[in-house]
Amino acid sequence: xxxxxxxxxxxxxxxxxxxxxxxxxxxxxxxxxxxxxxxxxxxxxxxxxxxxxxxxxxxxxxxxxxxxxxxxxxxxxxxxxxxxxxxxxxxxxxxxxxxxxxxxxxxxxxxxxxxxxxxxxxxxxxxxxxxxxxxxxxxxxxx
Amino acid sequence: xxxxxxxxxxxxxxxxxxxxxxxxxxxxxxxxxxxxxxxxxxxxxxxxxxxxxxxxxxxxxxxxxxxxxxxxxxxxxxxxxxxxxxxxxxxxxxxxxxxxxxxxxxxxxxxxxxxxxxxxxxxxxxxxxxxxxxxxxxxxxxxxxxxxxxxxxxxxxxxxxxxxxxxxxxxxxxxxxxxxxxxxxxxxxxxxxxxxxxxxxxxxxxxxxxxxxxxxxxxxxxxxxxxxxxxxxxxxxxxxxxxxxxxxxxxxxxxxxxxxxxxxxx
Numbered sequence: 001x002x003x004x005x006x007x008x009x010x011x012x013x014x015x016x017x018x019x020x021x022x023x024x025x026x027x028x029x030x031x032x033x034x035x036x037x038x039x040x041x042x043x044x045x046x047x048x049x050x051x052x053x054x055x056x057x058x059x060x061x062x063x064x065x066x067x068x069x070x071x072x073x074x075x076x077x078x079x080x081x082x083x084x085x086x087x088x089x090x091x092x093x094x095x096x097x098x099x100x101x102x103x104x105x106x107x108x109x110x111x112x113x114x115x116x117x118x119x120x121x122x123x124x125x126x127x128x129x130x131x132x133x134x135x136x137x138x139x140x141x142x143x
Numbered sequence: 144x145x146x147x148x149x150x151x152x153x154x155x156x157x158x159x160x161x162x163x164x165x166x167x168x169x170x171x172x173x174x175x176x177x178x179x180x181x182x183x184x185x186x187x188x189x190x191x192x193x194x195x196x197x198x199x200x201x202x203x204x205x206x207x208x209x210x211x212x213x214x215x216x217x218x219x220x221x222x223x224x225x226x227x228x229x230x231x232x233x234x235x236x237x238x239x240x241x242x243x244x245x246x247x248x249x250x251x252x253x254x255x256x257x258x259x260x261x262x263x264x265x266x267x268x269x270x271x272x273x274x275x276x277x278x279x280x281x282x283x284x285x286x287x288x289x290x291x292x293x294x295x296x297x298x299x300x301x302x303x304x305x306x307x308x309x310x311x312x313x314x315x316x317x318x319x320x321x322x323x324x325x326x327x328x329x330x331x332x333x334x335x336x337x338x339x340x341x342x343x344x345x346x347x348x349x350x351x352x353x354x355x356x357x358x359x360x361x362x363x364x365x366x367x368x369x370x371x372x373x374x375x376x377x378x379x380x381x382x383x384x385x386x387x388x389x390x391x392x393x394x395x396x397x398x399x400x401x402x403x404x405x406x407x408x409x
Contacts, residue, residue, distance in 0.1 A: 075158070088290045092180075092283075098170035103162040132150040139147065 002114060003134070007127035008143065011057040018054060019061035020123035022047050023115045026065050038077070041069045056143045061122055064130060064137040065115075072111055079104045184282055186298035188246025191311045192232070195250065200235040202253060202409070207233050210394050210402040211251065214266055215273075217393045221338035224277060235409055239352070241268050242315045243281050249273070250315070253406045259348065262392060262399050266338070267331060267345020274330035280323050281314070288313055321371075328375055332383050341390040342383045349376035 011019070022044065029043030048062040079101060085091040118128045129137075171177055202208070211231055219226035229247045236252040243249055249272055259265040275281060285294055289310055297307060318324060335342040353372035394402070 071154070087292050092286070093171075093176050095169065095171050096166060098174065098176075099162055099165040099168070102165050102170075103158065106161060107158065132147070132154055135147050135150065139144075 001131040002117065003129050003131075004121060004126050005129070007057055007060075009057070011055070011125050011127075013125075015055050015057045016123055016125040018051060018058045020119045022051070022058075022062040022065040023119035023122065026069055027112070027115055027119070038073065041066075041073045044069050056141075057127075060137055060141045061118075063141045064118075064133050067133050067136055067140075068111060068115070068130065072108060075104050075107060180282075183295060183298050184245045187285070187294060188230075188244055188248050190297060190307060191244045191314065192230075192248050194307060194311050195232075195234070195244070195315075202233040202235055202406075204405070206405040207253070207256075207402065210262075210398055211256075214262065214269060214393050215249070218266065218270055218273060218334055218338050218340075222273075222334050224273060229273075229276070240315065241272055243272050243276055244311075244314055245281050245285065247276055249276070253409065257403060257406055258352075260351075261344055262394050263335075263341050263344035263390075264348040266335060266340045266393065267342065267348055270331035270334040270338075270340075270345070271327050273334060274327040275319065275323070278323075278326060278330065280319050280327065283323070284319050285310070285314070288317075324375070325378070328379055329382055332379055336383060336388070338393075339388065339391045340393065342379060346376040346379040349373070349379070 025047045026040050026044045029040035044062070044066045048059075048066045051058050051062050054062070082091070082097060082100065086093055086097065091097075114130065118130070121128045129135075208231070211233060215229060215231055216226055218224070219229070229249055232248060232250045233256070234250055234252050237254040238252050239255045239258045241249070241251045241255050249269070251269070255268060256265055259268070293306070293310075297310070319327070331345065332342045335345065349372040353376070392399075
């Protein structure tokens with residue numbers, strides 16, 4: 001699911017740090033933004049906007065961090081509003097809800113582990129490309 | 144681009160596969176969700192009934208409780224409803240009202256019994272309330288109107304007495320939504336038919352109340368909280384119209400008269 005390799009050029013020390021920070025940003029935002037799933041998306045978006053004039057390596061990783069938040073936003077938002085309708089609305093807790101909640105938790109954990117790993121590797125200047133998100137980033141982010 | 148599309152599809156498929164597999168597990172039993180909701184309902188029932196018990200006078204004389212018990216028993220046995228879970232309370236009040244509290248507390252005002260011309264009318268109202276009970280409308284209404292978080296804080300003793308009073312008032316003097324009322328009416332007719340009780344007096348009861356509504360509205364709580372009574376009476380008649388069977392009475396006329404006489408004297 002995750003492939004490591006060489007980038008089109010050798011990134012410098014400051015580039016590796018900034019790229020690694022884009023992943024750390026989404027991590028911190030997840031912790032701070034819970035239970036509102038939109039917070040981590042906004043945080044990574046702000047970080048991307050701040051670095052959109054940065055070098056290709058930095059932009060590429062900011063974009064990958066941002067894109068990975070979109071799918072999480074979708075599933076987390078659905079789960080969030082489902083929970084709200086149970087607590088404050090007329091919905092009741094069902095087997096579907098619990099199964100959905102656990103599924104979302106598993107995907108969030110997978111994302112969390114992948115994010116931590118990528119943050120560590122990019123800090124070393126190693127290029128990490130995620131399955132699907134890496135290809136999507138290649139399509140959007142040009143040198 | 145095609146590769147990306149396939150990857151996106153695989154991701155979505157992965158999500159739904161995990162969800163589908165996890166959905167095969169009975170989490171409700173593992174996390175004891177139903178048991179927890181039952182405990183919450185039991186606690187709420189006790190809290191609300193304690194409140195009514197303090198402010199209203201409950202009639203405990205067998206002259207009143209026995210006939211009511213006979214009616215409820217007959218309906219329950221005929222319809223496979225567990226009678227032992229129902230707590231029947233007759234309250235000395237001139238208001239024409241009957242309502243349910245959580246944990247199967249069925250509260251009937253003496254005013255409603257006195258307003259019923261025959262036992263079939265009373266049976267209809269009881270069936271309507273039992274239908275709400277069997278379809279879990281009380282908790283649905285409470286969660287919708289008050290919210291689960293407030294209800295749980297009530298059971299934990301973290302809510303003020305004013306909040307509990309307001310919620311109790313909501314249960315005794317406001318209707319369920321239109322769909323739930325219709326559902327309960329139709330189910331009530333089914334209960335009546337299965338118990339061999341004529342549903343027509345129930346429809347008549349609704350007509351009678353709607354006609355008197357403008358005159359003594361303040362006393363007719365049950366009808367003012369159940370809107371469109373004429374319409375309800377109409378669909379009740381339409382629903383049972385084509386069925387013919389030999390209807391029987393639950394109480395003999397003498398018991399019914401003595402029952403009302405006793406309540407009248409209070």
